[in-house]
Amino acid sequence: MQKPKIALYWCAGCGGCEEAVVDLAEKILDVINLVDIVFWPVALDYKVEDVEKLPDGSITASFINGGIRMGEHEHVVKLLRKKSKLVIAYGACSAWGGVPGLANLYDKEEIMKCVYQETPTVDNPSKTMPQVKTEKEVTLELPNFLPRILPLDLVVDVDYYVPGCPPTPDVTWKSIETLLSGNLPPKGSTLGALTKSVCYECALNETKPEKVLIKDFMRPHKVAIDPSKCLLTQNLMCMGPVTRGGCGSLCLKVAMPCTGCFGPLDEVKDYGGKAASYFASILDYMDEKEIEKVLSKFPDFMGVFYRYTLPASRLRGKIKMKGGD
Amino acid sequence: MSEELRIGVYVCHCGTNIAGVVNVKDVVEYAKTLPNVVVAKEYVFMCSAPGQQIIKEDIKNFKLNRVVVAACSPSLHEPTFRTATAEGGLNPYLFEMANIREHCSWVHPDEKEVATTKAKLLVKMAVAKASLLEPLSEIKFKVNNTALIIGGGVSGLAAARDLAARGIKTYLIDRSPTLGGRAARLGKLTYTEMKGIDVFKGLIRDVAGNRLIDVYTNTELVSVDGSVGNFKVKLVKNPRYVDAKCNLCGECAKVCPVEVPDEFEFGMSKRKAIYLPFKDAYPRIYVIDMKSCTRCLECVKVCPVGAINLNEKPSELTINVGGIIVAAGYDPYEPKTGEYGYKLSNKVITLFQLERLLDSEGPTKGELIVNGVKPKNIVFVMCVGSLSTTPDAYPYCSRMCCSSTIKNALVLREKYPDTNIYIAYKDVRTYGRGDEQLYMKAGENFVRFAKFKDAPKINIDQKGNLSVTLFEETLQEEITIPTDLVVLVVGMTPPRDIDKVRTTIKIGCGPEGFLREAHLKLRPVETATDGVYLAGAVTGPKNIIESIASGSAAASRTLALLSKEEVAVEPLIAVVNEDICSGCAICVAMCPYGAISLKIIDKNIRVAKVDSALCKGCGTCAAACPSGAMQQYGFKDAQIKAQVIAAMGEV
Numbered sequence: 001m002q003k004p005k006i007a008l009y010w011c012a013g014c015g016g017c018e019e020a021v022v023d024l025a026e027k028i029l030d031v032i033n034l035v036d037i038v039f040w041p042v043a044l045d046y047k048v049e050d051v052e053k054l055p056d057g058s059i060t061a062s063f064i065n066g067g068i069r070m071g072e073h074e075h076v077v078k079l080l081r082k083k084s085k086l087v088i089a090y091g092a093c094s095a096w097g098g099v100p101g102l103a104n105l106y107d108k109e110e111i112m113k114c115v116y117q118e119t120p121t122v123d124n125p126s127k128t129m130p131q132v133k134t135e136k137e138v139t140l141e142l143p144n145f146l147p148r149i150l151p152l153d154l155v156v157d158v159d160y161y162v163p164g165c166p167p168t169p170d171v172t173w174k175s176i177e178t179l180l181s182g183n184l185p186p187k188g189s190t191l192g193a194l195t196k197s198v199c200y201e202c203a204l205n206e207t208k209p210e211k212v213l214i215k216d217f218m219r220p221h222k223v224a225i226d227p228s229k230c231l232l233t234q235n236l237m238c239m240g241p242v243t244r245g246g247c248g249s250l251c252l253k254v255a256m257p258c259t260g261c262f263g264p265l266d267e268v269k270d271y272g273g274k275a276a277s278y279f280a281s282i283l284d285y286m287d288e289k290e291i292e293k294v295l296s297k298f299p300d301f302m303g304v305f306y307r308y309t310l311p312a313s314r315l316r317g318k319i320k321m322k323g324g325d
Numbered sequence: 326m327s328e329e330l331r332i333g334v335y336v337c338h339c340g341t342n343i344a345g346v347v348n349v350k351d352v353v354e355y356a357k358t359l360p361n362v363v364v365a366k367e368y369v370f371m372c373s374a375p376g377q378q379i380i381k382e383d384i385k386n387f388k389l390n391r392v393v394v395a396a397c398s399p400s401l402h403e404p405t406f407r408t409a410t411a412e413g414g415l416n417p418y419l420f421e422m423a424n425i426r427e428h429c430s431w432v433h434p435d436e437k438e439v440a441t442t443k444a445k446l447l448v449k450m451a452v453a454k455a456s457l458l459e460p461l462s463e464i465k466f467k468v469n470n471t472a473l474i475i476g477g478g479v480s481g482l483a484a485a486r487d488l489a490a491r492g493i494k495t496y497l498i499d500r501s502p503t504l505g506g507r508a509a510r511l512g513k514l515t516y517t518e519m520k521g522i523d524v525f526k527g528l529i530r531d532v533a534g535n536r537l538i539d540v541y542t543n544t545e546l547v548s549v550d551g552s553v554g555n556f557k558v559k560l561v562k563n564p565r566y567v568d569a570k571c572n573l574c575g576e577c578a579k580v581c582p583v584e585v586p587d588e589f590e591f592g593m594s595k596r597k598a599i600y601l602p603f604k605d606a607y608p609r610i611y612v613i614d615m616k617s618c619t620r621c622l623e624c625v626k627v628c629p630v631g632a633i634n635l636n637e638k639p640s641e642l643t644i645n646v647g648g649i650i651v652a653a654g655y656d657p658y659e660p661k662t663g664e665y666g667y668k669l670s671n672k673v674i675t676l677f678q679l680e681r682l683l684d685s686e687g688p689t690k691g692e693l694i695v696n697g698v699k700p701k702n703i704v705f706v707m708c709v710g711s712l713s714t715t716p717d718a719y720p721y722c723s724r725m726c727c728s729s730t731i732k733n734a735l736v737l738r739e740k741y742p743d744t745n746i747y748i749a750y751k752d753v754r755t756y757g758r759g760d761e762q763l764y765m766k767a768g769e770n771f772v773r774f775a776k777f778k779d780a781p782k783i784n785i786d787q788k789g790n791l792s793v794t795l796f797e798e799t800l801q802e803e804i805t806i807p808t809d810l811v812v813l814v815v816g817m818t819p820p821r822d823i824d825k826v827r828t829t830i831k832i833g834c835g836p837e838g839f840l841r842e843a844h845l846k847l848r849p850v851e852t853a854t855d856g857v858y859l860a861g862a863v864t865g866p867k868n869i870i871e872s873i874a875s876g877s878a879a880a881s882r883t884l885a886l887l888s889k890e891e892v893a894v895e896p897l898i899a900v901v902n903e904d905i906c907s908g909c910a911i912c913v914a915m916c917p918y919g920a921i922s923l924k925i926i927d928k929n930i931r932v933a934k935v936d937s938a939l940c941k942g943c944g945t946c947a948a949a950c951p952s953g954a955m956q957q958y959g960f961k962d963a964q965i966k967a968q969v970i971a972a973m974g975e976v
Contacts, residue, residue: 193903196905196906196952196954197905197952199907199908200930205908208910209371210914212909212914235715239582241909242951265953265954266953267953268958269966274953278949278951281911281945281948281949282914
C-alpha cells in the first residue's frame, strides 16, 4: 500500500518550526516509516515544479509554518492547498501571524526604510531599495512584499492548527498521530494540545490565593522570581490563564511567565483583547491615577498582549486612516 | 443546531412614539430580507392584548421558533413579550428585543431617515442574536417567608404592622436607640388634632409586644448576601449599656454629670449621657450615649435594679429573610452656617425647631419663647434647601413644607393673636386634603404672604436685631420686614449616610441621592433588585400620610413575594464550560456577589463553580475569564459577536 504523502513549507517565520520537526529526534524515523515526504525545501531537494506535477488532492497533509508575508508564500500555499487533502497551520506564525506579525504595526514603506536604510548596521549610501523587477544586463525578479502579514487561514482554507512557538516535539508527535489515526477531529480543531489553559498543567496553580488580584506590574528581568509561587501573585504578567495548555507549562517550570505562544482557547477569537480584559480585571485599583501608574510600566502593550496573534486579531494591525478620518 | 430557523419580526408603532419618526413600513420590509425571517409585521401597540395575540398566533401558523419584537426598552416590556412567546408555545428565552424607541425615535426626533436606518440595524442585530438563542428554564428557589425592615419610622412601622397582620415574621431594625423616626417629633398635623407622637403611638400599639415582630434598635446593617427569597443579612447590634430590667425610675439621669444637646429637641435643650430618647420611646429603656459618657459609674451605683452594664460589647447577628424593605427615611435640610443667617443668631430657627417649641412636651412646654422673650414679629422663609433657592439648595420641592408652614402660622395666630406673621414664599403648593382651605384661612386671618424669586436676605444688625429683605414679586419692589424670629422652612434630603445601606443592598439612586424605584409609576415601591422594596421618604419627600401608605404598599409587594412557596429567577446567569475551565481562579475575585468558588472534580483538577442562587448575571466574570470558559446565558460571546458583526460587518 502507498504511504500517505506529506509536504512541509516555511513561510515568514524564524525557522524554529523547521527545527521543531527535527526535534522529534529518533521519532523522525518513525515518521519517515509511516509517510512519504514529497516537499520540504529546507531538507529535501524537491522544487515547486515537482509539486505542480502532482495530481490535485494527492498530498495527504501539508504542514505550513510562518505567516504570509511575500507573494511567493501566497503562491506556494495556494498551490499546496490545491494539491492537499488537509492543510495544517503549523506553529504560531502560521496560525495567527506570530512575532513577525507585529510588523503589522508599520506599513510597507516604514518597514523597507527601516530595514534597508535606517538600521545602524546598514551601509547603503545610494539608498538602493529592493524592487520586484530589476532590468540591467539580465532581468531579475523578486517576490513582492505584501502590504501586511496574514495568518494562513486568511489566504487559504485551513483544516487544522498546531499551536506553539514553536510547537513542542510532544505536540508535534500527538498531531501526527491524530492525523494518521484516521479518526479526524472536526475541521478547525487545534491538534496536539489541550482545551484548557496553561494553568491546568501548571504546578504553581495550587499556590494561587483564593482571590487573584494584583497591584503592580513587574518585568521578569527586574525581580528575583520565587519559582515555587504562582507568578501572577508576584506581579508578573503571566499569560498562562489566557493561553491554551499542552506545552507542559515549560516556561513556568523554569520560573518564566507564559508569553502566550499557544494562543487562545476555542471560545476566544481575539487573544490580545481577552488578555487585556483579563489583566484589567485583576488589576486591583479603582482610582484612574493608580491604574495609569501601573500601565506606564508597560514598555510595549502590543508586544505583551498581541505578541503572537496581532494579524489574526480584530485589529489586524495599525490602520492608516484616509481622508482625515 | 439542526432545526431550521424560523424567525418572526414584529415592529411596534408605540402609537406615534415610534411611528412618528421611524418609517415602520420600511423597517418591516427590510426585516423580511434578513436571513431566516419568515414573517415580519407591524402593529400599533405590540404590548397590547391584540399585539401579543399576533405573536401567539404566528408562532403556530408560521411554526416560528424565534421571536423578535422591535419596540421600547426591554426593561419595560421584555417580560410582556417573553410571556406572550411562552403562551404561544415557545421557550420564553427564544425571544429577543430591539429598542427602537429610546434608541431611535426618542433620540433622533428630527432625523427621520437616520432613525429609520438605525432601527433597521438594531433589528438586524436582534435577528442575528435571535438565531443563536437557546432555550433556558427559570431557576426556582424556596422562599424564606420572613422579612427585614430597615428603619423604624412611620413607614417602617406601618410595613411591620401589615406584614405581621398577615402572619409574616418580621425583623424591624433601627440604628437609633428608639423607634419613631422623624415623625415622633413633629407637632400638630394638619386638619387633625393628632400630633406626630400620636401617629407614632397609634402605630407602635400594633408593633410593641407583637410576637411576630422582632425589634432591634441601636442596630446597623453590615452585609447582605443571597438574593430574592433568600437573603442572608448580617447585623451589628451596638450596645445600649442598659438592659430590659430598667424600670424608668430616672435615678441614673439625675446623677449623671454629663450634659449634651438633646437631639430629639434639635439641640434646644440638654439631656444627660444616660437618657430616655423621649417620653414614649420604644423600647422604653434608658440608653447611654457612649460618645459623651465619662464612665464615672455614678449611674451604675444608683440603679436600683442593676440594669446598667458599661462593658457591654457590640454583637453581630445573622438573620435569613426572604424580602427586605428599606424605610430609612430622610434628614431635614441643614442650612450652612450663615445661609439665611442660620447659626449667626439664635433668633433664626428651623421649622422643625419651631414645632418642638410649640409642643406641650417640648423644651418650653409649648410656649414660644426665643432668647427669653416672646417674639412679636415672625417671618417664615420657605423653600430653604429646596427649589434651587440658594447654590447649595436641592432642585426639587419637598412637598410637605408649605402646608406645614401654614398650619404652624395658624397655630401661632390662634395662640398669640397679636403677633405679626409673615410667610416669604417662592411658590405655595398646598396639595393635601384640606390644605388649600388652610391657605385661604391663613390669608383671612392676617397671615401676610410675600412672594420672592431670589432668596431673601436675613439682616442682623450690631444690636442683634433681625430683618428680612426681599424683592416682592407682586408689589415689584424691595421690602424689608423687621422681625424677632426667622423660621427657616427647611426641606427634606436623603439620609446623610444612606449610601452605605444603598451599596450594601445594591439599590440605585437618583441624582439627589434618594433611592430609586424600579419604575416610578408601575413599580413605585420595588427596586431593581428583586426582593428589595422601598417605603417612606427614602425615595423622595413625603408627608406622614404618604409615608404610611407607602409602608403599607411595600408590605403588600413583600407579601406578594413571601406568600409564594417558590420564587423563579431569570436564568440569565453565568455558566462554566468545565471542558475549558482550567481553574485559574481569576473569576473568583471578580464576583461582587461571592457566587463563584473552585470545586475539585478529580484529585487536583479544579474548575470554577457558579452558585446560581447567588449569581445576579452581572457578567463581570465572563468578561474577566481569560479562557472563555465562563459565559453568560443570554449574552454569550457568540451571541454578542453575532450582533457586533451584524452592526459593523466582518473585519
